[in-house]
Amino acid sequence: ISRWLRNVILTELFIPITLLIVGIYHGLMQTVYRAGLIHQSSFAGLDYYQGLTLHGVINALVLTTFFAVAFGHATVAYFLKVEPRKQPTKISMWLMIAGTAMASWAMFAGKADVLYTFYPPLKAHPLFYLGLAVMIVGSWIPLFDWIGLLKSWRASHVGEKVPLAVWGTVINFIIWFTCTLSVAYEVLFMLLPWSLGWKATVNVALARTLFWFFGHALVYFWLLPAYVMYYSFLPKLAGGKLYSDLVGRITFAIFLIFSIPVGVHHQFSDPSIEPNTKLTQSLLTFGVALPSFLTAFTMFATLEYAGRKNGGKGLFGWIGRLPFFDSSRYLFSYFICGLILFIFGGFTGIVNASYELNAVVHNTAFLPGHFHMTVAGPVILAMLGMSVHLVSQLKGKKIFAPALNTIVPYLWMIGVFIFSAGLMWGGLQGEPRRTNLGLSYLNPKSDLFHPQWVPDTLLTLCGGFIMFLAAVFFFIVFFGTFFRKQTQQADQLEFPVSEALHDEKIIPLFNDLRPWVILMILIILIAYIPAILDVFRFAGPGAPPHLPGSPVPGL
Ligand code: HAS
Ligand code: HEM
Numbered sequence: 001i002s003r004w005l006r007n008v009i010l011t012e013l014f015i016p017i018t019l020l021i022v023g024i025y026h027g028l029m030q031t032v033y034r035a036g037l038i039h040q041s042s043f044a045g046l047d048y049y050q051g052l053t054l055h056g057v058i059n060a061l062v063l064t065t066f067f068a069v070a071f072g073h074a075t076v077a078y079f080l081k082v083e084p085r086k087q088p089t090k091i092s093m094w095l096m097i098a099g100t101a102m103a104s105w106a107m108f109a110g111k112a113d114v115l116y117t118f119y120p121p122l123k124a125h126p127l128f129y130l131g132l133a134v135m136i137v138g139s140w141i142p143l144f145d146w147i148g149l150l151k152s153w154r155a156s157h158v159g160e161k162v163p164l165a166v167w168g169t170v171i172n173f174i175i176w177f178t179c180t181l182s183v184a185y186e187v188l189f190m191l192l193p194w195s196l197g198w199k200a201t202v203n204v205a206l207a208r209t210l211f212w213f214f215g216h217a218l219v220y221f222w223l224l225p226a227y228v229m230y231y232s233f234l235p236k237l238a239g240g241k242l243y244s245d246l247v248g249r250i251t252f253a254i255f256l257i258f259s260i261p262v263g264v265h266h267q268f269s270d271p272s273i274e275p276n277t278k279l280t281q282s283l284l285t286f287g288v289a290l291p292s293f294l295t296a297f298t299m300f301a302t303l304e305y306a307g308r309k310n311g312g313k314g315l316f317g318w319i320g321r322l323p324f325f326d327s328s329r330y331l332f333s334y335f336i337c338g339l340i341l342f343i344f345g346g347f348t349g350i351v352n353a354s355y356e357l358n359a360v361v362h363n364t365a366f367l368p369g370h371f372h373m374t375v376a377g378p379v380i381l382a383m384l385g386m387s388v389h390l391v392s393q394l395k396g397k398k399i400f401a402p403a404l405n406t407i408v409p410y411l412w413m414i415g416v417f418i419f420s421a422g423l424m425w426g427g428l429q430g431e432p433r434r435t436n437l438g439l440s441y442l443n444p445k446s447d448l449f450h451p452q453w454v455p456d457t458l459l460t461l462c463g464g465f466i467m468f469l470a471a472v473f474f475f476i477v478f479f480g481t482f483f484r485k486q487t488q489q490a491d492q493l494e495f496p497v498s499e500a501l502h503d504e505k506i507i508p509l510f511n512d513l514r515p516w517v518i519l520m521i522l523i524i525l526i527a528y529i530p531a532i533l534d535v536f537r538f539a540g541p542g543a544p545p546h547l548p549g550s551p552v553p554g555l
């Protein structure tokens with residue numbers, strides 16, 4: 001791999017993982033506020049909502065986007081054996097860095113306490129919106145380059161299947177490009193002019209709908225790099241083969257058609273959208289769960305095959321033969337912990353998606369319980385594990401503290417289970433999310449004090465602390481590896497690529513993205529035209545004035 005591409009990938013990993021230190025610190029602080037350990041609206045000079053914004057934006061928007069681009073470059077270069085073009089790749093990197101710098105300035109200066117969903121009437125400094133838009137545009141550029149590379153690859157490899165990892169990566173960025181069009185519109189034509197004072201108000205219902213057109217597909221943009229690793233690398237690491245190559249292709253294709261037209265399931269409680277539209281998107285949400293069920297089946301079959309090949313006997317004996325604590329195959333530990341967490345992350349997602357059940361959990365602590373078992377489960381674990389792998393390969397460094405590295409994912413997984421159990425227990429008792437409980441419900445001096453929420457918030461705190469500890473160990477491994485002496489050849493790029501047990505014959509439909517893209521556009525139109533018409537029909541009076549000092553807009 002060339003030096004310049006290596007440097008791009010390393011920069012795109014180093015910057016967000018350094019920022020993650022801030023993101024993780026604010027995660028821990030959230031559990032501290034929630035448990036009522038402190039009864040104040042800010043700590044160490046940072047406001048509660050400023051901290052929550054930094055946590056959500058850094059962890060869920062910045063880290064994930066930088067990683068997906070860096071890993072995408074590595075995957076395409078490795079599997080297609082051609083590198084992306086230098087100029088666009090560097091422009092993309094600099095745009096992402098510049099955008100992150102702008103948005104970070106606004107957040108650290110306390111001028112963007114709008115959370116990672118930046119719903120109006122919360123209003124941020126224009127640089128926050130501009131920064132996000134610039135970062136997104138930066139992340140679009142590689143897709144067009146990769147599509148060009150894929151086209152030439154296909155022309156010179158007639159009759160061959162597109163490598164599964166590239167199929168998944170390109171699909172992921174098509175989803176990303178399509179869904180970010182709506183948020184780019186929201187930011188550039190609604191929020192930015194409003195924040196600059198050029199527009200008096202915005203259509204809140206439209207802004208929320210445009211955000212969620214993007215927002216749910218966003219979660220699959222986070223997930224798909226992990227799925228690429230599960231399908232392409234996990235079987236080999238486990239000592240076996242991928243159960244079926246075709247299922248992998250079908251999985252990614254279904255994500256392409258169903259990831260976007262489901263965003264309204266975040267708006268079941270919005271009065272501006274009619275129930276029929278909500279029910280349609282609730283049903284479509286079950287469609288987007290399908291590829292994860294397929295993945296669960298395939299991964300179980302793959303792991304069973306590997307376990308048996310490793311000498312495992314009996315109904316469950318194969319489980320014990322998987323390389324859970326093999327420090328030379330530490331990626332297996334990161335992947336398996338993510339998969340185990342995702343069983344629960346997935347099932348809670350299905351609870352959320354069920355139109356009527358959603359009324360019980362919406363805006364409660366159940367939600368962060370759900371999504372820390374998804375984005376802070378399979379997603380972050382795959383990203384962290386792969387970042388260590390890439391740094392070690394590209395810089396020619398041995399892993400620092402390999403035993404610690406193997407333990408990190410298990411510690412993180414235990415932490416997430418305890419943390420999410422606390423949040424979901426609280427959520428089912430009506431405990432709200434995004435609320436500084438230490439000021440009110442968890443403050444014995446307040447009239448609102450809810451003593452029944454003490455045990456679950458303490459459980460959340462314990463889990464959060466274990467996650468924090470695991471993250472500290474991860475930073476030791478990552479930066480230890482990054483800065484230690486080089487002992488191996490640098491600029492290497494090797495992946496543990498798996499063979500397929502059932503390597504089905506080439507099926508043209510699963511080797512060509514065009515029909516899937518057309519189907520995607522059709523389903524989006526069917527699902528979203530009614531939603532967009534609704535938000536114009538029931539637009540309401542527009543965003544009330546934003547008064548940062550008052551929690552109630554307009555008062
Ligand atoms: Fe979600 C809210 C529904 C998946 C993230 N979700 C959120 C939010 C986030 C998020 C961040 O319908 C909050 C947004 C906010 O701030 O308001 N979600 C779903 C559904 C799925 C789902 C149906 N979510 C995800 C993923 C995320 C994520 C993935 C991040 C990466 N979610 C919702 C809904 C809401 C929501 C509603 C809105 C709620 C509201 O009221 O606001 C599905 O895609 C899940 C399907 C998954 C499965 C699991 C398959 C299991 C596998 C593991 C197999 C394990 C093995 C291990 C093989 C069906 C693949 C074997 C082990 C051995 C040892 C052998
Ligand atoms: C929100 C803790 C790591 C993504 C939260 C909340 C808590 C928390 C308690 C809920 C705040 C509330 O609604 O009241 C932690 C801890 C972590 C951690 C203790 C690890 C030490 C992560 C990671 C990610 C993540 C790794 C993603 C990669 C999010 C997101 C939110 C959130 C997107 C929603 C923010 C919002 O509502 O605006 N976190 N978290 N967290 N967390 Fe984490």
